[in-house]
Amino acid sequence: MWRWWLLTWPLWGWLTPGVQALEVSYPADYLAAELDDAALAMRLERAGSLSEQLTPLGATRAGNGTDIPDWRGGLRMPPLGYQRAGQPHIDPFAGESALFRIAAGNLPDYRSFVTPGLQALLERYPDSFYLPVYPSRRTAAAPDMVYEQTYQNVIRTETSRDGPGFYYAWGGIPFPIPDSGVQAIWNHAARWQGEQLQAQWREIQVSGQHRQAIRWRVQENYLYYWQRSRCFLPLSQCEPDRRTGHTERKNMTLFQRQWSAIGAGLLRVTDQLKVKEGREYGYRRQQGAWPDGWDPTLRGTEDITLFSGSSQSYHWLLLGKRELYIPYNNYRFETLGDDTLLGPGHLASSALRFEKHRVWVVDGTLKKGASNRYRKRVYYIDEDSWQIALADFYGADGQLQRVGLGLLKSFYELPGVLSAATVIHDLSSGRYSITGLESGQDDVRRFDLPVEVIRVDAD
Template sequence: MKKNKWIAAGALALALVMPAAMAAVSVKEADRLKGELTPLGAERAGNNGDIPPWRGGLGLPPVGYNKSGQHHIDPYAKDKPLFVITAANMKQYAEYLTPGQQALFKVYPDTFKMPVYKTRRTAAAPDWVYENTYKNAIRAELNKGGNGLMYAYGGIPFPLAKNGLEAIWNHVTRWRGIYLTRRASEIAVHVDGDFSLVTVQQEVEFNFYRRDKNIEDLNNILFYYLSFTKAPARLAGGAVLVHETLNQVDEARQAWGYNAGQRRVRRAPNLAYDTPIAAADGLRYADDTDMYNGAPDRYNWKLLGKKEIYIPYNSYKLSSNKVSYQDLIKPGHLNPDYTRYEKHRVWVVEATLKEGMRHVYHKRVFYLDEDTWGIAVADQYDSAGDLWRVNMAYMKNYYEVPVTWTTMDVFHDLKAKRYHVQGLDNEEQGTTDFSNEPPGDRYFTPAELRRRGKR
């Protein structure tokens, strides 16, 4: 069997819709995380070709990097592309591309390119996250229906995922630090490449990874999220607060919005599923954020297996403060000169809309980086079954933590020939600032939202 083919042994047999409840694995199975698999459940070995073995990832900053929040130094700045995929040679590499990526070449045949670099398995996390992941493997469960996570804390809940729901919960709960602040912009790009910035200050406390807590202390909260709009002036002062829950059957997501003009905080019960995000001009829906988030109850989930594809990785050049937005943002897509793709193994998860449920996406196919469980690419289909949108997360290792996460997410509408970018911070004074000392639960309250949401 060729190394690039779907890995079918076991995985396809388990490609089933989630049963009523899912039990944890045995200690013997979990011990694979200490040998043949990485601590988060990826294959430790390479593919005897262009994917190397995992040797611990990138856990230390390069010389010259001084503190969290500083724009990253590219540790691979001297790397050159091995080759560049274009519309002219796409068929040669089609088996390593998703249908959405192939569609981008067809929609933008003269300009879209994918520079492919040497694969560097830089994904890394702290040892205590690895230790908790091992514990989760033998204790974590999904509740009846799979819409809530139980008996997990501080690590990947299902590193030996056996179905699509477990895999998507791994994405939703993956390691992203403990507390972070970030000032960044998002833009909706017109067909001609014109755009305007919406700048926000974001603060996130990942309650699930609070080291001063345990399973009993989580109070059903996965994370707290605060976002304050800073620009343009007409939107400045608006704010959003989210309490994301672990068990969304017992307690749905809670959200509030602050209107600066009215100086009022109101519940935002519809900030979920396919609610349009205002700043995205219809190009991103609520559960598109972070490639996928929220309750999984509207879809049937299947784990289709594992595949090797080219995904955005080690995107340091893309997020450099030496790159201006004007240089980066081009009609149809980002400037390919600043992108970097590498071949990685991904888990492929298919979500199909349940009968009687409503969503603008009838089918969604997610490609999860095996080293992190983060969704790298999402292909999304409309009610007619046509490929409609393709989203890509441009990941890199925040080596000061360490954590591998997106630096920029891009949402392409293939029919409108427009796209939306979230996470632009090239022209900001700093980038994402991580801390192990969160301000605490009381900081993320509606009262705090009212106090801080000022023009």
């Protein structure tokens, strides 16, 4: 036992403020159970890198010396003039001008920093679509409690022996230093986006000059984070006993969501992602019918935030990090009317903001016998927030079929970088869908209001 204390005394010094704030003390055998001294020392060393070379969520702290800056804590406070939760965001970078544009004509000069999907859009719309590139601002941040739990997850998280799930992680990124593609996908599924969400937003499908919209009432509970602040003594209600396996942390719900269409009959989509005994169980229920002419495959329930479905249908390969131009700190598009923003084929390029950031590249190949309209998915995940920023979707013929954009920005009231809206382009038809529009509303999405109980009927 003395060896365990010798190895972990630095950890206790780091955790003390958060532990004291929660009035929780950790049993001496919790972190060390099932680990020998060498394994524990290795995990402690990896966890220590989150306060040295890496950010608290696992990104590289240092910039690239040219156009990616060092991470200096992110954007943790609202700008002057932002007075209340639910107020439309003030763009903290409204005075900045684009450094340059990437268009079809100069694409060869920047091709190595542009995803195949964006290249395809630039080449399909050479006269109207371009990437306005702005100075890179690493605005991603999270509350201190999320940082503390992410640190602990490096030490306590175990991957499932018989499935793609995991044990014991909660309240933070489960794999901030990922070793595999599926771990990076789990990080996206369990990313920090608050404890709950209430919103009303529009989803619009655009085909040429024709538009069709659904207005959604959105309620989401992120129980993976919600539960961490509602644990009370005795400690067994909050923390797992790794020797016996009796714990709520082996049976957790990452999120629950319910979207109810406003003024469209009974249409309701419910979704939740559970992990039971380390294995993934995803449930979905849908009631009612889509409006006439609506294409529900253009943005399916598993494509919310570009991927929110089950990870079990794909083989995931981690291809490492790349420096890419991705949508980041996008505030301006929310201030524009539909006629200005929603052009034929794509959003108005002048409404967007691209910055160079490092991303994790994850390649997902459909498993033999699995069913999905996409044979392959390639995701580009922001290293600072674990939000998917871009996605390339390949059809059954192996050809690039659709392109997804997550219009990321800092929700500084949380704080956290989330997707303000997601866009999915169908390359063959020229149609696209944008989900999450809140323009024209006095009150936008709220993270501070409790959400009613969401029930998902499942076997």
